[in-house]
Amino acid sequence: MPKKTVKGRKRVTFALDANPGQRVFVAGSFTDWDSKKKPLKDKNGSGQYAVTMLLAPGTYEYKFVVDGDWCMDPSAVDWIANELGSLNSVIRVG
16 A cells, blocks of 8 residues: 655555445544544545545554444455454554
């Protein structure tokens, strides 16, 4: 997921396949878990949602929020248990 560097930060794209017309967001330690701060866009109406963000190097926990339901990233390679008894997806930005 991490790409080019911009003043020490890297472009990271979060993507999720969902049904067209859904409201999809990414929330995580980089948004203070705000479930409506970073919407993903479905540019062509196919259900392929994405958003690109600039993140500083570090390790971040996150989840997708689809129509109000929190879900893990099915393409994530790492997860960590959270205090709610479920798992968060993890991304490492180098």
